[in-house]
Amino acid sequence: MSMTDIAPAPSRLRYIWNATLRAFNTNKTSWVGLVIFVIVVFLAIFAPIVTPLDPLEQNILQKLKPPSAEYIMGTDGFGRDIASRLTHGARISLIIGLASTVLAMVIGSAIGMLAGWKGGRTDILIMQAMDVLLAFPSLILGLIIVAMLGPSMMNIIIAIAMTSIPPFARIARAPTIAMKEREFVDACRALGFSDMRIVAGHILPNILPEILVMGSLWLANAIRTEASLAFIGLSVKPPTPTWGGMIREGFENILDSAWLVIAPSAAILIVIFALNLLGDGLRDAIDPKLKGES
C-alpha cells in the first residue's frame, strides 16, 4: 500500500473546502451575495410556510388592496396575495435559472474543451459559430425560440440555455489550449490515456472553478432573461405566478397601484444583484488579474 492510498479523499475535499473559503474571504462582498441568495432559496423552498395564503386564490372583494397586516405586500387585480405570489414565483425563477444555466454550462464547456483540444479547423469552425450566437441579440433569439416552441417551462429552459452556451465555450476553450501544452498532459499521453480520459479527468478539474464562477454570473443573467420573457408574455401559463408576469399584470394598474410592480421588481433586482456580487467576488479570488472584468 502506497502513501497515496491513505485517505486521499478527505485531504482533497479539505483542500477544495479551504480554497473555496479563501476565495470567499478574498472579497467579502461575495459573502453578502451568498447570504442573500441562500435566503431567497430558503423562501422559495418553504414558500407555503413563509406565506401561508394561496397564491392562486382570487378574492374579488379584496382586489388591489395596498399592503396591510393581512396582506403584507397588498393584493393584485384579482385579490391574490402578492407576498405568496412572490415566494411561489421565486420557485419558477430559480428552477428555470438553475436548469438553463447548468444545461448551458455542460454543453458550453464540452464544446469549448472540444474546440481547444482539437485545435485547427474544428476550433475555428466551432468558435466562429459561437461568435455568431454570441453576437445575436440573446433576448430576441430566446424570444423567437420560445415563440416557436411554445411557452412551457421546458422550452424556456432550452431557449435561455441556447443563448448562454457561447460564453461557457469561450471560458472553457482558452485554458484547455494552455493546458494541452503542459507536461502532465504529455505524461498522460505517454501513459496511453485516451483523449476523453485526459480531457475529462485531468483538464476539466483544472478549469472547473472558472466555469462555476461564470455559472453564478450567468445564473443572474438567466433569471433576468426569464423575467424579461415573462414580462413580454412568454412564460409558464397564468395563473402560475412568475416575477416578470406579475410586473406585466401590475403594469396595467401602475397609475393607482404602484406596489403591484414594485414588489416583484425589487425581488428580481435583489436576486440578480446578490448573484452578481457573489460571482464577481469569486472571480476576483480566482483570477486577481481579471479583477472586475465584465
Place this chain on the structure above:
Amino acid sequence: MTAFLIRRLGFAVVTLFAVLTLVFVLVRIVPGDPAQVILGDQASQEAIMALREKLGLNRPIHAQYLTFISGALVGDWGTSMVTGRPVIQEVLNVLPWTIELTLISLVIGIVIGVPLGIAAAVKRNRFTDYAARIASLLGLSFPPFVSALLLLLGFAILLPWFPVISARSGSATAWFQSITLPAINLGLITAAYITRVTRSAMLEVLQEDYVRTARAKGVPINAVIIRHALRNALIPVITIVGLYLGILIGNSVLTEIVFSRPGLGKLIVGALNQRDYTMLQGMMVIYTLVVVVVNLATDIAYGVADPRVKLK
C-alpha cells in the same frame, strides 16, 4: 491583407448560411401544422389547404429551403401575414426610432462609462473604485424593463415631468420629452457595462512596461493615462462594445415596450401576439444579416487597426 480579407469574407458567408439554415429549421419545428396554428381551431379544411398552398408548405422541404435562402439573399424577406406588407417595409418604418434611441444611449453610456472606468482603474482599491464597481454592478443587475418602470414611476407618475406614453409630435420639446427617460434608462445600463470593461482594460494596460517608461521619462500622469494607456485600452473596449450591440438591441426592445415607444420592440412583440410567423422569420433574417455584416466590419476594422490580428 487580401488573404485576410478573403478569409474573413469566407467566414461571413459560411456563418450567414449556417444561421439562415437555423432560422429555417426553427420556423419549421413549430409543433403542429403552421397553417392550422395561424388560422386557429375553427378554420375550415379548405382555408387551411389554401394557406398551406400560399405559404408554400405543400412543396418538398428542399424546394422550400432553396426559395427561402435565395429570397433572403436577394432582399425578399417575406411578407407580414397580418398586414400583407413586406417585412422590410415594416422594419424600415420603425427603424429610425430604434436607431435614435440606441445611438443616444450609446453616447450617454460612453460619456459616463469611459471616464468612470478610467477613474476606477487609476484609483484602484480606493473609494472611487469601490463606488464605481458597486454602481456598475447594480446597473448590470437591473433588468431593463424594471429600471424603465421605476423611471416611469418616479419621473412620469410621482413627479409628472415627462409623459407616460412617449408620443411624438413635431416640436423639439416634445421630442426631448419623449426620448429623455428611455435614453437615460438604456444609457445608464450601457454606462454600467462600459465602466466595467474600461476599468479592466485600463488596469491591464497600466501594468505595461511602456506606461512605466513614460512615467519614468517624466511624462505627466494625466498625459500617460490619456495618451498612452487609454489609447491602448480602447481597442478591447471597442470590440466588447461591438459585441454589446446584441444586448443593446434586446434591452431597447424592453425599454420601448415600457415607454410605449414605436420601434423594433413593439414590432416584434406585436408579431408575437398576432402569431405573425412570416414577420418573425423575416425579422430574424434581417437581424442575422445585420449581425453578420457588423461582425465582418468589426473584424476588418480591427485587422486594419491592429496588424497583429492578421497573423492569427
